[in-house]
Amino acid sequence: MHDRSGARGIYAIGAVSRMMSVPVGTLRSWEERYGVLRPVRTAGGQRLYSRDQVEQLQFLKHQIEAGATPAEAHRLLVDRLGQDDAGRPAPGPAARRLFILFAERDRYAAELSEYLLRTEGYEVELTFDASLAEDRFSLIQPDLTVVELLISGGAGIDLCRRLKAKAPTPILAISSLDISEEATDAGADAFLRKPLDALELLSTIKDLLGDSALVKGSMGA
Numbered sequence: 001m002h003d004r005s006g007a008r009g010i011y012a013i014g015a016v017s018r019m020m021s022v023p024v025g026t027l028r029s030w031e032e033r034y035g036v037l038r039p040v041r042t043a044g045g046q047r048l049y050s051r052d053q054v055e056q057l058q059f060l061k062h063q064i065e066a067g068a069t070p071a072e073a074h075r076l077l078v079d080r081l082g083q084d085d086a087g088r089p090a091p092g093p094a095a096r097r098l099f100i101l102f103a104e105r106d107r108y109a110a111e112l113s114e115y116l117l118r119t120e121g122y123e124v125e126l127t128f129d130a131s132l133a134e135d136r137f138s139l140i141q142p143d144l145t146v147v148e149l150l151i152s153g154g155a156g157i158d159l160c161r162r163l164k165a166k167a168p169t170p171i172l173a174i175s176s177l178d179i180s181e182e183a184t185d186a187g188a189d190a191f192l193r194k195p196l197d198a199l200e201l202l203s204t205i206k207d208l209l210g211d212s213a214l215v216k217g218s219m220g221a
Contacts, residue, residue: 008193009040009048009180010204015170015189016049019207020057030060034074036081042181048191051203056081098209099123101142103133103159105151109196113146116198117205130155137163144209148194149175149183160186170208 017024031037031047037056039047049057056077063073100122104110107128114124125140127133130152137145145163149156157179160171164187173183173191180191190204 007050007052009050010192011049011051011054011190011207012184012188013039013047013049015208016054016057019054019210020061022057022061027057030070030074034071036074036077042184044181044185046181046184048180048184051200051207054207097121097123098143099125099140100205101125101127101133101137101140101145103127103130103146103151103156104148106148109194112198113196113201116202120202122205130159133159134162138166141167142169144170144172144205146172146174146205147188149173149177149179157182157186160188163187172204172208 011019013024013027016022017027020027031039037049037053037060039049039053041047059077059080060070060073063076064070068076100117102110102113102117102124104113104126105128107126110126110128114126117124125136125142127136128151133145133147133151147156147160147163149160151159156173156175160173160183163169163171170189171187173180173186173188174194174196175183175191176194178193180193183191189208192201192204
């Protein structure tokens with residue numbers, strides 16, 4: 001099989017619960033009872049769902065809301081997966097101008113991401129210091145914060161924890177190190193490994209903001 005970015009574990013279970021409007025307990029119950037959707041587990045046992053799995057959860061939710069039992073919905077999902085998951089919805093352009101705070105240590109990488117996000121209609125502010133990022137977070141109250149975990153000599157984990165204590169807005173943690181477990185323990189809602197893929201970054205941000213076709217389809221159902 002080819003490696004696909006949509007199959008990588010990204011989203012913590014709490015973030016998926018909010019995105020899909022499905023209780024955490026229900027997600028765990030579906031996993032344990034039917035065994036169709038099995039998110040990857042970190043070394044500490046935390047679940048990380050891929051974007052493909054969020055789409056599959058959306059399918060389950062729609063089937064159940066249309067009258068299927070959970071067991072029937074999972075059987076339909078198995079049939080759908082057997083058809084190679086054709087017809088995947090593509091992410092659409094942002095419909096609202098939302099504000100993103102980007103706390104990075106690499107100015108070049110940050111400016112590339114800023115350009116990408118601004119072309120999609122987002123307002124973006126870059127910071128290159130953890131303390132300044134925390135100050136700006138309190139002042140501008142962004143809709144989402146991207147935190148490079150190695151910012152200011154590795155202060156990103158503590159920054160995630162402090163920002164989540166201030167407000168429940170989504171946090172996307174990024175790093176060249178595979179430290180997704182530490183990030184989710186600190187309150188990050190999703191984790192991406194660097195170097196970042198532009199489309200994966202954009203899709204993840206839209207999902208966390210409820211601004212993608214995937215999440216809007218679930219919330220509007």
